[in-house]
Amino acid sequence: MTSKTKAVVRPRSAHLSLLFLLLLAPPCSAQEQDGGVALHGSFVRCVARLSPATADPSRLVHAPSAASYPSLLNATIQNLRFASARTPRPALLLTPATVAEARACVACCRRHGLTVRARSGGHDYEGLSYRSVLRPGADAGARSFAVVDVAALRDVRVDAARRVARVGPGATLGELYYAVARDSDGALGFPAGICPTVCVGGHLSGGGFGPMMRKHGLGADNVVDAEVVDAEGRLLDRAAMGEGLFWAIRGGGGGSFGVVISWTVRLVPVPRVVSAFTVRRLVHRGDRRQTQAAVRLLAKWQRVAHALPDDLFVKAAMEPELDGAGERHPLVTFKSLFLGNCSGMVAEMSAHLPELGVRASDCRDMSWIQSMLYFYGYTEAAEEVLLDRSLQPKDYYKVKLDYVTTPIQAAGLAGLLARVVEDRGGSIDVDPQGGAMGETPESATPYAHRRGYLYNVQYFVKWGGDANVSYEDAHLAWVRGVHRFMTPYASAKPRAAYVNFRDLDLGQNVEGETTYEAARAWGEMYFRGNFRRLAVVKAEVDPDQVFWSEQSIPPLLGVGEETGERHSPSGLLSDS
Numbered sequence: 001m002t003s004k005t006k007a008v009v010r011p012r013s014a015h016l017s018l019l020f021l022l023l024l025a026p027p028c029s030a031q032e033q034d035g036g037v038a039l040h041g042s043f044v045r046c047v048a049r050l051s052p053a054t055a056d057p058s059r060l061v062h063a064p065s066a067a068s069y070p071s072l073l074n075a076t077i078q079n080l081r082f083a084s085a086r087t088p089r090p091a092l093l094l095t096p097a098t099v100a101e102a103r104a105c106v107a108c109c110r111r112h113g114l115t116v117r118a119r120s121g122g123h124d125y126e127g128l129s130y131r132s133v134l135r136p137g138a139d140a141g142a143r144s145f146a147v148v149d150v151a152a153l154r155d156v157r158v159d160a161a162r163r164v165a166r167v168g169p170g171a172t173l174g175e176l177y178y179a180v181a182r183d184s185d186g187a188l189g190f191p192a193g194i195c196p197t198v199c200v201g202g203h204l205s206g207g208g209f210g211p212m213m214r215k216h217g218l219g220a221d222n223v224v225d226a227e228v229v230d231a232e233g234r235l236l237d238r239a240a241m242g243e244g245l246f247w248a249i250r251g252g253g254g255g256s257f258g259v260v261i262s263w264t265v266r267l268v269p270v271p272r273v274v275s276a277f278t279v280r281r282l283v284h285r286g287d288r289r290q291t292q293a294a295v296r297l298l299a300k301w302q303r304v305a306h307a308l309p310d311d312l313f314v315k316a317a318m319e320p321e322l323d324g325a326g327e328r329h330p331l332v333t334f335k336s337l338f339l340g341n342c343s344g345m346v347a348e349m350s351a352h353l354p355e356l357g358v359r360a361s362d363c364r365d366m367s368w369i370q371s372m373l374y375f376y377g378y379t380e381a382a383e384e385v386l387l388d389r390s391l392q393p394k395d396y397y398k399v400k401l402d403y404v405t406t407p408i409q410a411a412g413l414a415g416l417l418a419r420v421v422e423d424r425g426g427s428i429d430v431d432p433q434g435g436a437m438g439e440t441p442e443s444a445t446p447y448a449h450r451r452g453y454l455y456n457v458q459y460f461v462k463w464g465g466d467a468n469v470s471y472e473d474a475h476l477a478w479v480r481g482v483h484r485f486m487t488p489y490a491s492a493k494p495r496a497a498y499v500n501f502r503d504l505d506l507g508q509n510v511e512g513e514t515t516y517e518a519a520r521a522w523g524e525m526y527f528r529g530n531f532r533r534l535a536v537v538k539a540e541v542d543p544d545q546v547f548w549s550e551q552s553i554p555p556l557l558g559v560g561e562e563t564g565e566r567h568s569p570s571g572l573l574s575d576s
Helices: 003-009 013-024 036-050 068-074 099-111 173-183 200-206 238-249 288-307 342-352 368-376 383-387 410-419 469-485 516-527 530-541 559-563
Strands: 092-094 115-119 145-149 156-159 164-167 223-229 259-266 274-282 312-322 328-338 363-366 397-404 426-432 455-462
Touching (some): 036 092, 036 099, 068 092, 092 099, 099 115, 099 145, 099 223, 099 259, 164 173, 173 368, 173 383, 200 259, 238 530, 274 288, 274 342, 288 312, 288 410, 288 426, 342 363, 363 368, 368 383, 397 469, 410 469, 455 469, 516 530
Parallel strands (some): 092 145
Antiparallel strands (some): 156 164, 164 259, 274 328, 312 328, 312 426, 397 455, 426 455
16 A cells, blocks of 8 residues: 555544644533424534634524425425325434534534434435435434535546546536536537436446446546545545545445545547447237347347347337326337447447348437437437426336346246336336346456346336325335346346445344344345445444434444454555
């Protein structure tokens, strides 16, 4: 390790000043801790002491009794299942607008015995960035928690000459893409997801896959530096945090190790002209010939899509299509991004998947930034649409995900076509991996589903404004049933999952009883063997679990002492 890594155990003067202020602050009295109003007042005073440049600390500390609390909390709740009054809510909602305020918020949470959940865009599929499953005070062992909402930390600074960008966690992918394309005159891009309203903070924390992953890997694979506020309120960059923590935050899932307040990402060159196509095949329900033809096409696609040239990404999706009589039929859609023009795209498809019959009339040339809009469904929109943070409508939904290591047999493909029409809000997306995803070592980042993982399969169900609980149960039963049906075709030992598609059906922590051994059941589904290293990092940086949720990484304590494993020169096992 370099000498810079040793800064992990020697906090910088800025760290010392905050800790010094924290030590000077008088302890909270029992009277201050009694009730939400007292907590609010005590917390405001704590922030004022630790962030003296904040003129009005009360503007960033919101208690449930405050008029500002409901609107601020609900502003970025994307899954309306968790916007109910029944959902356990944070004791405080904190909205820092500066790095100093974010540090003060975390330090004051620790001092007041609050656990911390960080929220950037609210797209966590299980809502764990802003809600609890347990009700603090009512369920044994459940601590009160605060949400540190970093939506205001959304600056994007692009250095096109160095091919890097520094981006705040509250910036959306759309804002990042727009800035990169504008400031590089269309010469650079960034490999991440297709939903422009997803914020960078959570997306990169879990990995971040998208249509350029076969060429350039995950978004997290292209992070070169970061700044994180740790459990003590210290601000650490890569050199100060050490390689263990830097490794963990790039795919280990948000909400376990600290609050990332900036990412520095490597930008990638993109051609001036890229191309895309969308080809649809409608399968009339009950038509045996059409069903068999669709199964043959999907079978051929899944044999080649993960092995295509790295410049070519071709995904498949299934959803129900209504006919004039209101009957649902399976619609299979193939959508592609090619880092080249249409003539090259058509030539590649003719060589590798002629059965799809892609013609020049199916393909469109465009810029890379336009392709991001295209993949999201905006084929004619201006690029400025990417700056609309409300572009994605809020909905009631549930999502599950599988990985496939061998091609799905014909019976499995036919079963998916039959099941996708059973729920009017259901859909199934299949994204190919391969390319750079298979060439990156499993241990390079916490995202372990690399070589040998051919596809990820995403099962979605949404039900609009239909909030009736009985209907919700039916929709949930559908998505869980499809996931259950896929058991013989999905990866196994363990059955792999993706932390950015968080799923509490896999298992969860119980506060007061959160242990590494208990969490392995779901943790190794997300991270395979990397889960152990994540737990070692957790023990080093947050053994008291200030950052806790139902699926936060638990600490694995005493590893070096018990096993005799060697530490790195920094003194941290996770750096070795």
